[in-house]
Amino acid sequence: QVQLVESGGGLVQAGGSLRLSCAASRRTFVAYAMAWFRQAPGKEREFVSGITWNGGSTYYKDSVKGRFTISRDNARNTVYLQMNSLKPEDTAVYYCAADRRSSQRMSVRLEDYDYWGQGTQVTVSS
Numbered sequence: 001q002v003q004l005v006e007s008g009g010g011l012v013q014a015g016g017s018l019r020l021s022c023a024a025s026r027r028t029f030v031a032y033a034m035a036w037f038r039q040a041p042g043k044e045r046e047f048v049s050g051i052t053w054n055g056g057s058t059y060y061k062d063s064v065k066g067r068f069t070i071s072r073d074n075a076r077n078t079v080y081l082q083m084n085s086l087k088p089e090d091t092a093v094y095y096c097a098a099d100r101r102s103s104q105r106m107s108v109r110l111e112d113y114d115y116w117g118q119g120t121q122v123t124v125s126s
Contacts, residue, residue: 001026001115002024002025002026002028002029002032002098002100002115003024003025003026003115004022004023004024004025004096004097004098004115004116004117005022005023005025005117005118006020006021006022006094006095006096006117006118006119006120007020007021007022007023007120008020008021008120009094009120009121009122010121010122010123011123011125012086012122012123012124012125013124013125014086014087014088014124014125014126015085015086016086016124017082017083017084017085017086018083018086018122019080019081019082019083020036020080020081020083020094020096020120020122021078021079021080022034022036022078022079022080022081022096022117023076023077023078024077024078024079024098025077026077027077028100029074029077029098030053030074030077031053031100031103032053032098032099032100032102032103033050033051033052033053033098033099033102033103033104033105033106033107034050034051034070034072034079034096034097034098034099035047035048035049035050035051035096035097035099035106035107035113036048036049036050036070036079036081036094036095036096036097037094037095037096037097037110038090038092038093038094038095038122039092039093039095039119040089040091040092040093043092045095045110046061047061047107047108047109048060048061048064048068048081048094049061049064049068049070049081050070050105050106050107050108051070051071051072051079051106052103052104052106053074053103053104054074054103055071055072055074057104057106058070058106059106063089064083064090067083067084067085067086068081068082068083068084069081069082069084070082079096081094081096083122086122086124087124088124088125088126089124090122090124091122091123091124092121092122093119093120093121093122094119094120094121094122095116095117095118095119096116096117097110097113097115097116097117098113098114098115098116099112099113099114100114100115101114
């Protein structure tokens with residue numbers, strides 16, 4: 001089992017920035033593809049961004065391209081999501097997820113991820 005703990009959420013005005021962090025409890029994290037998902041009230045959880053095990057490839061939902069950046073520091077067992085130019089429609093609970101079955105996949109499907117964090121709230125005011 002791997003525990004994932006997100007942090008860095010909060011309340012920010014539109015146009016502002018936040019950096020989310022997701023710390024993994026075990027070193028095996030370094031072999032996993034990782035992703036960030038989000039869930040807004042009344043909506044389904046959706047893929048935001050993914051990253052391969054070594055950070056060599058990344059993938060983004062269209063609406064966040066150019067504004068969000070995913071990265072990872074395997075020495076610290078941590079994945080990050082830098083969010084700039086935030087919009088009210090980015091308001092959601094953000095979750096990190098680990099795909100223990102693949103180091104490369106960056107799947108957009110929830111069922112392809114084995115471990116999830118508890119989520120961190122991001123609220124963007126207009």
